[in-house]
Amino acid sequence: MNSIQDLRVFSEIVKSNSFSLAASKLGLSPATMSGRLKALECHFGVALLKRTTRSLCLTEEGRYLFETSQGILEDFERLDKTMRQRKKNPNGTVTIAAPTEFGRKYLIPLTSEFGAAHPEIGFRLILGDDDVNLVDDDCDIVIRFGTVPDSALTTRKLGENPMVICAAPDYLARMGAPDAPSDLVVHNCLVYLDGKTAADKWGFAVEGEPTLVRVSGNRIVSDRQALIDLAKAGQGLIRVSSWDVARELEEGTLVAVLRDFDCDPEIIHLLSEPRHRLPLRTAEFIDFLLQRVKRLSRSAELCRTEYPRLRGAA
16 A cells, blocks of 8 residues: 555545546546555555445544544645755755865865855765775765775766875985885885884886885884875875875975886775765765866876976976
8 A cells, every 4th residue: 555645545535525526636547546545445444435326425434534644644745845845955964984184185175165155065074094884874975095895886986096105305305316116225214004004015017017115214103194294394205195295296395206107096986875866965065076076186196297397397
């Protein structure tokens, strides 16, 4: 039994006192109306209407159902209208999970920009480097770097995440810039501590082949921003996402090296429910995010590849 629709049919039959007139108002055939009423009576196990040649007469149970169901139908109509308006008008909260540095440097400013144009939309941001589950963590959007597991979720390419080796100009002036990955053995490499594991194997493409080079230095740090600050202070070389140092590369406080040995970049993925299942607030923010990150991705790549060369030439 389609409970709400059958209640609507029953209510209209009673109000119209006619199967044919009620059928005309609802756009259904009299046979369909009769079938819906029969389904309702079978569901409750009682007769609801008595038919005569000239009119319809409610049974006691039918009268009780009719009178009680009017408030239910009105409440449902209001609910239906509200839900349809929410689909048409963006409002509510969008929950996003993203890596800490990406969230801090890019997602927070972008949500502020979007929120200024849509004050009726709020954001809940879960920033951290641990994987989160779209369902278990009650997220609308998950941003992940690198490979993602197969799932029924919609996965979009948000951008690329090229890694960059860089250092401050004064460090390179003192120590010289490495010409090949093998030169890193004589450099002070500042290493990121990923959990309990030091990320001291830096990846390169040497003559088209992926190559890992073990590096070392006098700092092993669990915070990426702290590594960037140390590099800007001239303490050594770092290997970080170009997204994390785009501004520093553009300003010239850090300079990229070993660009001829770059590996293929990681892909930045955006995971969400299929678009037809998304509320308007989430769908519109995803469109905004894809557009803005595409621009930022071009800017980050430009900073990584062009600014050091141009400044060096100057």
